[in-house]
Amino acid sequence: MGLLLKGGDVMDPGAGLAGKLDVRVRDGLIAAVAAGLAPDGDTVLDVTGALVVPGLIDLHAHCFVGGSDFGPRTDDMARSTGVTTWVDGGSAGAGTFEGMREWVLSRSRVRMLAFLNISAIGLMYLKIGELNHLPYADVDAAIGTARDHSDLIVGIKVRNQLEVVGDAGVEPLRRAVRAAEAVGGRIMIHCTNPPVPMADLLALLRAGDVVSHFLHGRGHGLLDEKGQVRREVRQARERGILFDVAHGRMHVKFPIARAAIEQGFYPDTISSDLTMGGSAGCVKDLPTTMAKFLNLGMPLPDVIRAATATPAKALGRAGKLGTLAPGAVADVAVFRLERGSFDFEDSHGGHMTGAQRLAPELTVRAGELWWKR
Ligand SMILES: [Zn+2]
Structure with a gap:
């Protein structure tokens, strides 16, 4: 039979599930989420007192x-x-995506999807930005590759950083x-460090598009001169930009993240x-990364949502991924919410002491126990 995760604290804000519930997994899918489920032939995983959430995205x-330099x-x-x-x-870009597919994406057990870099060379050599030579931003090549690999490619990535785009501004x-x-x-x-003000970047984006690194702290960004979240940024969120x-x-710079959270501007996705x-x-x-936001004051259900239901929606897979709703693929993550005194570091060498962290306990991928502490 399947698996029965018993005794945990289920938290799936996207599906409206919360509380002491058991999770039954069969045939790779979530079969049931309810209190007091009987084993009924399933292998029981005792997760008493642990946090049971959808597999993270x-x-x-x-x-x-x-x-590339990454990986x-x-x-x-x-x-x-x-x-x-x-x-x-x-x-990867159009010139390198085939290799990433062959050697990485197709060989991984974790479900992999990708944004295709608009630069055909992708992020192969970061010392020279991939858009310093504008013809690398080859629209036709990107379209062809995105169509050939439409099972994996969900959108187009562009690094709009001054050092990367040079004189090209917003053309990439x-x-x-x-x-x-x-x-x-x-x-x-x-x-990060955009060649034009944030508002000019946001004006070109559409509902569903994703602004990555919005808490960067290098160059023109989220906050205005008074430290307030810019009006154009709030308007962009209202338009559906993530x-x-x-x-x-x-x-990530902690003072910027703290200001955003204090002003109620939580990240859509972590x-x-x-x-x-x-x-x-x-x-x-x-x-x-999630624990940093928890300690900065973002409520736990919002933190969980930002790494499950909302990214699923951003991938066009709402209700299919990032959820424990019965019928969904059985990707499940279990954590201990540890309490103590923990040090966290941002990208600028800043430190913060937090009282909570998420310690991974076990991971279920497509209905199979994939990892256990
Ligand atoms: Zn990146």
């Missing part, structure tokens, strides 16, 4: 081992941190939008922007 991370060993990292869906944030973003329009995909934009953490080694350097450095992993 990391909306922005990197995975192209050997093919942790995805399966090892994913399963031991409760991540069951890993979305590559533009490591315009091209990314053209490619995304043609394939019905979303944009994921990197907005604001994504994408922590990375460069993109993602890690994980790379080799990030996993060894301040990012560590997605649960650590």
Whole structure:
């Protein structure tokens, strides 16, 4: 038979599930979520007192081992941190996507999806920005690749950073939008140290597009001169544009994150922007990134939603991924909510002491026990 996760505290804000509930998994799907379920032939996993949530979706991370400067060993990292869906944030472009598919995406047990970089060379060599030579932003090539790999590619990534785009300004973003329009995909934009004010970037984005790194603290950003969340940013959210953490080694500054949270401007999605350097450095992993926001004052259900239901929606897979609703694929993550005194570091060398953290306990992927502490 299947698995029965017994005695846990279920929290699935997207599906409106909360409380002491058991979760039955059969044939790769969530079969039932209810109190006091009997084993009925299932293997019982005692998760008493632990937090049981949908398998996490990391909306922005990197995975192209050997093919770009980025890429942790995805399966090892994913399963031991409760991540069951890993979305590559533009490591590959039209010229390199085939390789990432062949060597990484098709060999991983974690579910993998990707944003295709508008630059055909992707993120192969970061010392020279992938858009310093504008013809790399080849719209036709991106459209062709996105169509050939439409089972994996959910949208187009563009790094709109001054050092990356040089004199090209927002032209790479315009091209990314053209490619995304043609394939019905979303944009994921990197907005650290942008070449133009935030408002000018936001004006080009559409409902469902994702602004990654919005808490960066380098160049024009989220807050105005008075430290308030910009009006254009709030208006963009009202239009349906999503604001994504994408922590990375460069993109979260605690004072900015704290200001945003104090002003009620929570991240829509919490993602890690994980790379080799990030996993060894301040990012560590997605649960650590989530714990930072918990300790900054974002309520736990909102933190969980930001790594489950909302990224599922951003991927066009609402109700199919990032949920424990019966009938959904049985991707489940279990954590201990540990209490104590823990140090967290941002991308600017800033530190914060927090009283809570999420310690991964076990991970179920498509109905099978994938990892256990
Ligand atoms: Zn990234």
